[in-house]
Amino acid sequence: MAEISMTVNGRKVTATVEDRTLLVHFLREHLGLTGTHVGCDTSQCGACVVHLDGKAVKSCTMLAAQASGSEVLTIEGLAQDGELHPVQAAFKEYHGLQCGFCTPGMIMAAVDIINRHPNGLDEKTVREELEGNICRCTGYHNIVKAILAASEAMRGRAAEAA
Amino acid sequence: MYQTTYHRASSVAEAVKLLADSGDGKFVAGGQTLIPTMKQRLAAPTDLIDLRHISELKGISFSGNEVRIGAGTTHAEVASNAALAGICPAICHLAGHIGDPHVRHMGTIGGSLANNDPAADYPAAVLALGATVHTSKRSIAADDFFAGLFTTALEEDEIITAVSFTAPEKAGYAKFPNPASRYALTGVFVAKRPDGVRVAVTGAGEDGVFRAEALEQALSTSFDPSALNGISLPYDGLLSDIHASAEYRAHLIVVMAKRAVEAANA
Numbered sequence: 001m002a003e004i005s006m007t008v009n010g011r012k013v014t015a016t017v018e019d020r021t022l023l024v025h026f027l028r029e030h031l032g033l034t035g036t037h038v039g040c041d042t043s044q045c046g047a048c049v050v051h052l053d054g055k056a057v058k059s060c061t062m063l064a065a066q067a068s069g070s071e072v073l074t075i076e077g078l079a080q081d082g083e084l085h086p087v088q089a090a091f092k093e094y095h096g097l098q099c100g101f102c103t104p105g106m107i108m109a110a111v112d113i114i115n116r117h118p119n120g121l122d123e124k125t126v127r128e129e130l131e132g133n134i135c136r137c138t139g140y141h142n143i144v145k146a147i148l149a150a151s152e153a154m155r156g157r158a159a160e161a162a
Numbered sequence: 163m164y165q166t167t168y169h170r171a172s173s174v175a176e177a178v179k180l181l182a183d184s185g186d187g188k189f190v191a192g193g194q195t196l197i198p199t200m201k202q203r204l205a206a207p208t209d210l211i212d213l214r215h216i217s218e219l220k221g222i223s224f225s226g227n228e229v230r231i232g233a234g235t236t237h238a239e240v241a242s243n244a245a246l247a248g249i250c251p252a253i254c255h256l257a258g259h260i261g262d263p264h265v266r267h268m269g270t271i272g273g274s275l276a277n278n279d280p281a282a283d284y285p286a287a288v289l290a291l292g293a294t295v296h297t298s299k300r301s302i303a304a305d306d307f308f309a310g311l312f313t314t315a316l317e318e319d320e321i322i323t324a325v326s327f328t329a330p331e332k333a334g335y336a337k338f339p340n341p342a343s344r345y346a347l348t349g350v351f352v353a354k355r356p357d358g359v360r361v362a363v364t365g366a367g368e369d370g371v372f373r374a375e376a377l378e379q380a381l382s383t384s385f386d387p388s389a390l391n392g393i394s395l396p397y398d399g400l401l402s403d404i405h406a407s408a409e410y411r412a413h414l415i416v417v418m419a420k421r422a423v424e425a426a427n428a
Binding site for chain 2 (some may be wrong): 043044046052059062131132
């Protein structure tokens with residue numbers, strides 16, 4: 001068994017888990033954070049994307065023990081004080097979902113994409129950057145629109161704050 | 163996944179010792195190949211020795227035109243390194259097209275080379291650049307490193323610590339990605355150096371990455387895509403599978419080589 005400790009959505013957690021426990025299973029089954037989804041379970045679909053120390057990773061492709069000592073952010077940690085994160089708000093506004101299963105991974109990936117492109121995004125870049133996230137409903141058009149809108153909104157906020 | 167025991171090493175020496183003390187242990191770097199393989203129960207190491215927290219394996223450094231990339235450097239870090247892009251943009255381009263963004267945040271150059279997947283991108287760059295693979299035991303020339311499918315010159319307890327190379331005059335990489343996996347169906351890295359042109363092909367060879375001498379000779383005469391007009395490569399030794407026949411790959415090698423030269427000259 002592995003003794004692990006990490007910060008998840010700002011909360012310090014410690015646990016004893018089987019060494020082979022995947023990070024996604026630790027989040028879902030031990031912490032009850034079921035917003036992070038298991039889609040393909042073969043490291044291709046991106047439904048399980050979370051942020052590990054600020055970077056988007058696939059939580060189904062990593063042991064919980066590998067993440068010990070890190071900061072993990074999941075979809076549940078995005079909204080602050082009851083207010084949706086700008087990317088969540090944009091997905092709602094632009095209806096960036098159909099069945100919704102891929103949405104948590106899409107949103108976590110989108111936040112990462114926007115963080116890495118502080119000077120803004122174009123459609124081509126967004127589509128390339130979404131390579132690791134699959135929407136089985138093929139609802140990409142509105143997802144792309146939502147990410148572009150969120151990017152603009154977040155740049156606006158950053159400019160206001162500056 | 164079968165049971166395994168996780169260990170975290172803080173130095174290369176400690177990692178080597180942890181492996182020696184294990185039953186049938188394996189090193190894990192970014193884990194983007196090994197963890198999925200373990201999930202499919204195609205690998206079942208008794209112990210996993212995590213190299214991701216070893217600081218001596220990280221970072222990219224320069225000495226004039228000499229580049230040294232620590233084995234623990236992620237694909238995302240190589241792709242976004244501005245200084246590296248200044249002297250060898252081709253390797254940044256290559257790293258930026260491995261897998262997808264999430265994979266690139268975890269996967270490392272050392273892990274990719276040690277695994278030597280016949281369709282991985284990095285082996286083509288390392289072979290074409292005539293790079294040196296540094297390990298916990300020695301330094302190995304790229305020409306001596308790759309030894310067939312998923313096989314390298316590495317010994318069981320040998321850890322890649324860095325890759326070094328002299329920045330080429332020009333270099334380019336072009337790959338035709340498998341539309342599902344993004345692995346190279348065929349990828350070609352060309353490097354123009356003072357002593358000639360080297361062309362390395364990944365994704366197409368039955369024995370993994372290889373140099374395409376016919377293309378090297380043609381490009382040494384004239385480093386221009388047109389120098390490759392009319393060249394057709396033999397099918398012997400090329401992969402044939404559900405994704406592409408050997409004949410198709412032979413054709414793709416020349417097409418990708420032309421695009422790589424175009425990129426190098428751009």
